[in-house]
Amino acid sequence: MSELTLDASQLNVRAQRKPRSLRLGVWLAGTFLLLLIVAALAPQLFAHSDPLAIVPRDAFHAPGWGHWFGTDQSGRDIFSRVIYGTRQSLLIGLAATALAMGIAIVLGLTGGLGGRRTDRGVGWVLEILFAFPSLVLALLFVAIFGSGIGPLIIATGLGSAPGYARMVRGQVLAVRNSGYIEAARALGHPPLRIIGRQLLPNAMRPLIVTLTMGVGQAIVWASALSFLGLGAPPPAPEWGTMLSMGRDFVANAWWLTFFPGLFIVLTTLSTTVVGRYLQQRLEGRLS
Amino acid sequence: MSSATLGNPLLNPPRHQRLKHLARRASLRLAGGILVLWAVATLTFFALRLMPGDPVLAILGGPSGNPTAETIAEATREYGLDKPLAVQYGLYLVRLVQGDLGVSYSQHLPVTRVLAEQSGPTLELTITALLLAWLMVLALTVLTAGRRRWLGRLASLAETVAAALPHFWLGILLLAVFAFGLRLFPPAGSDGWRTLVLPSVALAIPLAGFIAQVTRESLELTLEQPFVLTARTRGLSDFAVRFRHALRHAVLPGISLSGWAIGSLISGAVVIEVIFSRKGLGRQLYQAVQAQDLPLTIGISLVVAAVYVLANILIDLLYLWVDPRQQEAQA
């Protein structure tokens, strides 16, 4: 190492006190996510109308007292639909991420723990999946297996799986030769137990951050597919589907597309902010 | 990288050896890439064959076609849809090797011709978006990194928000405000620079947000390095320091992201081309999927995958070339 270049660990990293405004940001993001989860579990607490009730004479009301976010082309209250859509979107995001993680763990463990051959093989599978940009992969999947919430979850999960798999594999490789694993082996613990109790948790810990942000990403991708008409079919109050149905009316009734999109942005923002906060906590940068 | 490491012969083998090493890796990667593409072509072929519904009806103009008996029989024979699956696959591979991607069901044109016509606008869009994104990144990070705290935090917030914006929402908003409302730009079309502005901005902003975050972090770290202090004491202006010295180091993580960035841009192009009614491979792929146009879907997917794989290989090689320490670590 030259004297003119230092790496991050040597630098007196700015272990400054977290400025108050950023702390506020984390609080806001965390609260928003909590509210979202509550809305997903019990939408009736926030929404006062049936998201599917059609009232044609109330069509296209601008946002106002009666309808905070306005009404859509069939007179449905958009605020209620956005709230009920939370359940859909959060469910899809979590399920897709869980699926992606499942695939990633299988692939990553196989690659990281198996011999060179298996590692190459897993590398191949990853290369193939990586050859497509994620939306293109999801489009192909939906093209084959049709649209709907099930294929949507699988397609989104498939899109994010390769990235996670690579990370898991890297982590597994890094962790497998560490001290406590050696110790456990020396103690004669069965391999599965080592994997389950020591290897996996330690390998996964740094990925919690990625997962948190990944849920936000998954929600965006799922919304993109729904927006293209290949995901949750109407009249589902899924945010992407609402955007797609309202797109034709954006010049007359901007509120049909604005609010669902706003919620997607806020969700992604919140998961990113919370994820970064977790990352900094885990790396011990906070004093 | 620093001048000290450059001098060390152990860490920096002579030029022709590096070239040979690089060439070997390049050919290995390329061979691997071709195999990957073959696997991709096979997978997509078989998978799309499993789709429900009769492709003949898709060929004959869809729901308002009202085809007759003889018409349908003709089409089945013409497109070879009555042969067994394995034979169709074999024929398909043979033709693929010869560069014949088949005939699109929905457009009755050779797929290669559709690709030739539609690739231009998409390339235009993605390259413009990438350049715009980098411009925004450079402007934002160089001007605001390491300065007053509130400026940095504001910029950081802007980047986070930008990265969180979904393409489709941003596209619609830009369309509504700038094309419908203010009428500054045309709302549709693929010719002329004016139709390029809104779509590329819609693609560039989220990408810029993402790359800026990484570059900012890297730039701020770099600015703290002692060599920067030395440069400053030698009398270089702040701007020159930032731009000429620090940036080159800070930009490396951003470059490594470029591979992923191209993938993200292609994905975004699908949605953006649909929203802005632009000619291009993205919109074409979407319509091909909707119309269950098998040859066209496979053709576009293959081309996209090929470009993506190639781009990633090139970027990896570029990174290797630029940073010999990487080579050493992998050897």
Next chain:
Amino acid sequence: MRKLAQHSRHHSPRHLPFVRKISSVGLAAFCVLLAGCDNGASTVARSSQPVSGGTLIYATDREPICLDPHVGGDMPQVFVAQQYLDSLVSMDSEGRIGPWLAKSWEVSANGLDYTFHLRNDVHFTDGTPFNAAAVKANLDHMANPKTQSSTAGGYIRQYLGTDLPDEYTAVVHLSTPYAAFLEVLAQGFLGIESPTALLRPRDTNCESPVGSGPFKVVRWDRQSQVELVRNPDYNWAPPTAKHQGPAWLDRIVWKFIAEPSVRFASLQAGEVDVIEALPPESHEAARRNPDLSLIIAPRPGNPTNGALNITRAPFNDLRVREAFVRSSDVEGALKSVYFNEFPRAGGPLSSATRFYSADFEHAQDYDQARAAKLLDDAGWTQRDAEGYRTKDGKRLQVHVVMGNRTPPSEYTLWEQVQATTRLAGIQTIIDQMSDVQATQRQADWDYDIRLGYWNTNSADVLRIIFGSGFIRPAGVGGYHQNTAGFSDPTFDSLVQQALETQDPEQRRALYYKAQQIASSQYLELTTYPQSTRLGIYKTTQGVRVEPSLAVTYLYDAWVNK
């Protein structure tokens, strides 16, 4: 009679869109900063005299699959074809057949032979002269299965062949009398193309077809536009045109812009001169805009509808069919989804069709009380836990099969049908699937309702959509034009007799009875008539819709830019 303008309906006041508020403030500022804010044409004077020269930019929503209208046969194709093809005969707004490429004709007493005396001064844009051999080549082309002609070929099923006694006389032979033959010959779908061009491979002809019309196709830029230029030799316009000789326009750029809001915004900005399929949500804005004018012309034929499959339960019971139709609040849906811009179509024929009778317009009016009574009479008296009617333990369910390219507004309309039929205790389920799957379900008769429409300038459409001869699958694909599955000998004989006579009064009486039967059997839930809706920017005048199919006709149009 044809209506050329809709009555302006009263609207509830609409809030000023958000972006407009911004634009009034911001536009001033922006205009100062940016040159080129002025889109040009802001001080264009409307000229009363046609101006020769200039380019007209036309934007439509759908791209044709092939420019040759003989192949396939979809509406986007005939719209383009109308500009570069001529037909054998013309049809005026009263429904009378007049000359065009054929100067005169005679029909034999048995109705099986049509002798056409053709013009001798016509040639195609590739130099080939127009003569009887050309007519034969075209009719043979349409009837040839290799052409894959669904529409044109379907219309001339009775075609046997053509004799050529001399160069400008063509004698067409039919297998059965077909009074609608001249009517379909007036359509752009059966336009006359150059026989030399027809000899080329089908795909080549799809891309650059050759006709004798006022314009010729130069280039087709897929997904983007078709370019047409003036035919300088044109001198054989039909009597329904407003002038003779070459067209006024130098060039037409026929663009495809699928997004309705984008299409309308392009018109408002003056980026395009004419748009088609003016979105209903923009009609009001178009009317208020002094720079725009509108043409709204209903199309003849069978209106947009959901056809009821009477071959299986629950629609094999007439009472259930009528109850379903009566409990659908289509009027309410049209008010909200289509902004009250589309009138209700209550009968099997659209008002623009020849021999249409208005007596059946109210057979489908919204009447929940009647629906309830009918369902009770039909035995659906039990209700299950969710409020749907049941009989013998089975719930009253109706499946609507919809392809995924159905426009969102259409989907929303049926959503509202779903909501109102629910009040009557009927569970309407909307099954969305890919277009190919939808066609498969149609072929398998596995649907209760299937959406459709049929644009044609003849009341003979009743025979095609309700005649028993069209129940059998059209072929291997299984598609059948008679979606309802209706088969009634009385009806069949009525529509067949209407083909066997040329006397309009007789035909009118026969078609009246046919409409009566179709209406009283509740074979379709008709929603709104198909229409051609054009928005025209101030730079352009003389744009018309031709009388037979209400297709855009740009021969008499001129621009002043």
